[in-house]
Amino acid sequence: MTDIVAFDNVVKRYPGGKLALDRVSLRLARGEMAFLTGHSGAGKSTLMKLIGLIERPTRGRVVINGTDLAKVRRAHIPRYRQRVGLIFQNYNLLYDRTVFDNVALPLVIRGIGHTEIARRVRAALDTVGLLSHEKKFPITLSGGEQQRVGIARAVVNRPHLLLADEPTGNLDPDLSADIMRLFTRLNETGTSIMIATHAIDLVEHMGYRRIALDHGHLEAG
Numbered sequence: 001m002t003d004i005v006a007f008d009n010v011v012k013r014y015p016g017g018k019l020a021l022d023r024v025s026l027r028l029a030r031g032e033m034a035f036l037t038g039h040s041g042a043g044k045s046t047l048m049k050l051i052g053l054i055e056r057p058t059r060g061r062v063v064i065n066g067t068d069l070a071k072v073r074r075a076h077i078p079r080y081r082q083r084v085g086l087i088f089q090n091y092n093l094l095y096d097r098t099v100f101d102n103v104a105l106p107l108v109i110r111g112i113g114h115t116e117i118a119r120r121v122r123a124a125l126d127t128v129g130l131l132s133h134e135k136k137f138p139i140t141l142s143g144g145e146q147q148r149v150g151i152a153r154a155v156v157n158r159p160h161l162l163l164a165d166e167p168t169g170n171l172d173p174d175l176s177a178d179i180m181r182l183f184t185r186l187n188e189t190g191t192s193i194m195i196a197t198h199a200i201d202l203v204e205h206m207g208y209r210r211i212a213l214d215h216g217h218l219e220a221g
């Protein structure tokens with residue numbers, strides 16, 4: 001079992017009839033990092049939402065880390081999501097909580113003890129270079145730093161797979177490059193990563209696989 005992501009002939013048609021993904025078959029190997037590209041509306045977010053169990057496919061099979069997602073019942077979705085780290089364009093932070101508390105949240109939800117939480121949160125903040133910011137509130141941080149908090153929160157549960165949907169969409173080119181370098185480092189320590197992005201110029205020289213969608217179809221290559 002080497003693939004972390006396996007799509008077989010996946011079709012997603014939204015209520016109302018919009019065909020967002022049309023017979024998509026793809027694999028992401030364990031430990032691989034790949035970029036998901038395509039025009040606005042190509043289906044990138046839909047593909048990510050199927051992996052995150054935010055949406056279900058109309059047809060076809062999605063297998064993540066050996067689990068056929070059709071077999072994951074609604075009550076078990078939170079547990080499934082603990083091993084898939086989700087990162088968003090708008091960071092989705094809680095602005096009335098400190099950096100530490102934002103990163104701790106997934107562990108608090110799991111009922112992990114205070115000492116272990118403190119250890120893991122600090123390790124995650126260290127990974128993203130924000131250890132000295134733990135007591136600050138997100139609003140006092142730059143956009144790039146806020147996204148690092150989002151990434152720390154996504155990795156604190158030690159996920160098998162990180163999914164990032166337009167993680168640099170709100171950042172200038174320098175900060176975007178920093179965030180991409182951070183993903184590269186996380187990948188080098190063994191995390192499988194899929195990043196949806198419009199920023200083709202930023203990623204094309206990085207040497208990673210590009211998975212291209214066009215109107216819900218996977219492009220060859």
Ligand SMILES: Nc1ncnc2c1ncn2[C@@H]1O[C@H](COP(=O)(O)OP(=O)(O)OP(=O)(O)O)[C@@H](O)[C@H]1O
Binds near residue numbers: 045
């Ligand atoms: N909940 C929904 N209900 C109906 N149609 C939807 C829904 N979500 C997405 N769509 C449609 O499905 C298609 C694919 O959307 P999706 O968000 O996956 O594209 P995308 O490649 O992520 O686009 P962007 O780069 O703009 O985020 C689009 O035509 C979109 O309008």
